[in-house]
Amino acid sequence: MSKRALAWQLLNSLKTRLVLSAPLFILVLLPLIGVALNDAFAEQVKSAAKNELSAYVYSVLAVTEVENKRIFIPELVLENRFNLIQSGLYAIATTENAEHQQSIVWHSQSFMGITPPAQFTIPPTGKSAFDQIDLAGAPHLIYSFSVSFASLNENVPVTIHIIKDELEFQQQISQFNQQLWTWLLILILVMLVFQLSWLIWTIRPLARFTQELHDVEQGKSTQLSSQYPSELQEVARQLNILLNTEQTQRKRYRNALADLAHSLKTPLAVIKSQADLSEASSEQVSNISRIISHQLKRAQTAAAASWHLGIKVEDVAAKLLRTLAKIYREPQIDLSGDLAPHAVFKGDEADLTEILGNLLDNACKAAKSQVKLTVTGDAYQLQLCIEDDGPGISEALQTQIFERGIRADSYHQGNGIGLAIVRDLVDSYNGRISVSRSENLGGAKFTVNFTHSA
Numbered sequence: 001m002s003k004r005a006l007a008w009q010l011l012n013s014l015k016t017r018l019v020l021s022a023p024l025f026i027l028v029l030l031p032l033i034g035v036a037l038n039d040a041f042a043e044q045v046k047s048a049a050k051n052e053l054s055a056y057v058y059s060v061l062a063v064t065e066v067e068n069k070r071i072f073i074p075e076l077v078l079e080n081r082f083n084l085i086q087s088g089l090y091a092i093a094t095t096e097n098a099e100h101q102q103s104i105v106w107h108s109q110s111f112m113g114i115t116p117p118a119q120f121t122i123p124p125t126g127k128s129a130f131d132q133i134d135l136a137g138a139p140h141l142i143y144s145f146s147v148s149f150a151s152l153n154e155n156v157p158v159t160i161h162i163i164k165d166e167l168e169f170q171q172q173i174s175q176f177n178q179q180l181w182t183w184l185l186i187l188i189l190v191m192l193v194f195q196l197s198w199l200i201w202t203i204r205p206l207a208r209f210t211q212e213l214h215d216v217e218q219g220k221s222t223q224l225s226s227q228y229p230s231e232l233q234e235v236a237r238q239l240n241i242l243l244n245t246e247q248t249q250r251k252r253y254r255n256a257l258a259d260l261a262h263s264l265k266t267p268l269a270v271i272k273s274q275a276d277l278s279e280a281s282s283e284q285v286s287n288i289s290r291i292i293s294h295q296l297k298r299a300q301t302a303a304a305a306s307w308h309l310g311i312k313v314e315d316v317a318a319k320l321l322r323t324l325a326k327i328y329r330e331p332q333i334d335l336s337g338d339l340a341p342h343a344v345f346k347g348d349e350a351d352l353t354e355i356l357g358n359l360l361d362n363a364c365k366a367a368k369s370q371v372k373l374t375v376t377g378d379a380y381q382l383q384l385c386i387e388d389d390g391p392g393i394s395e396a397l398q399t400q401i402f403e404r405g406i407r408a409d410s411y412h413q414g415n416g417i418g419l420a421i422v423r424d425l426v427d428s429y430n431g432r433i434s435v436s437r438s439e440n441l442g443g444a445k446f447t448v449n450f451t452h453s454a
Helices: 004-010 014-061 167-217 231-271 279-301 313-327 348-365 416-428
Strands: 063-066 071-072 087-094 102-107 130-135 138-151 152-164 309-314 333-341 343-345 370-377 381-388 432-437 446-449
Touching: 004 138, 014 087, 014 138, 014 152, 063 138, 071 152, 102 309, 130 432, 138 167, 138 333, 152 167, 167 446, 231 279, 313 343, 313 348, 313 370, 343 381, 348 370, 348 381, 348 416, 348 446
Parallel strands: 333 370
Antiparallel strands: 063 071, 087 102, 087 152, 130 138, 138 152, 309 343, 370 381, 381 446, 432 446
């Protein structure tokens, strides 16, 4: 079977779909939840940082005074980190003249030694701005708030900027991210184990159903058990009815064949006992009697068989090759076989013996010294190939040789019904039989193909 056909068969399986869909749902849904939670936490951290910097603005504004249009802010403020040099938390007060030129009127002690950015964002009076800037080669968060003080009947605008190192917030996000994905991974593994265990338990009846069908097909069982979930119980019941009906009909067919053979034997015995019967007529009566005996034996040996049995071809073929090698000793026929050990014929052993026996016997009659049987196959198909080194069969006869009463010139014995029987048997199993010239031995080559249901 090709890889594409095998892949399609797997995808067309309910078991495969269930086993793949549940883990796929988990592997897609939980990571999406993780991404959403991570983004939500980052937004929450950003909002908390904004609120924190806003509080620092009001703490600076609380100690800000204006005299004679000048801004006065103490060098030391209440928040101690503003008083420590390069502590990571900075406060700056800027003003802007009519030409929009900015100037720093005050900065905290922590800002000493740091080069200020070329331009600050100045929001409108009473408004704030929250952004990100690079300061001393590192990312920082900046919160700016503009106010206006009244001095000498004039408004003195000032903007307070609070700058804080972003590293602290990134560490919070990173720590949360690590913990989140660790727990999500654990949760995914736990849910996968749980889901797979649950699915295995859920589809166990399907696996048992498949195994029982296989046992019926192989002849190990004749019925399906009734202990199935409600969805499968009715299917099992209907299949059991079908199996019972098939077995009953086949038994009736075999019994009818046996009865017919028995009923004909007595009249033939009476005819054969006639004293004035000619030698030619007696010979034909003997042939009819031999055919009836053969069919009676087939009916008896295959009475308990069924179409779904799996017969190993190797065993039947090897036995036939050994038997024919003893029969065709003069002249000596080299009978060889290339038999696939796993090739299976899904049908009656008697029918397989009839097909192979007829074809091999005809090949031995036509062969000069060599006959070869090749058997190949797997669970889905079976091919039987019989070749000989005889004169072969003309193209004119290749299309007629399977008709009853037609005998190839290569065969000096027989009444011309063997190949017709083979064709009928092959057709009954929906197989195909063809004849051609053997590329290896030069004689006739009969090829029989059977396709089994998966």
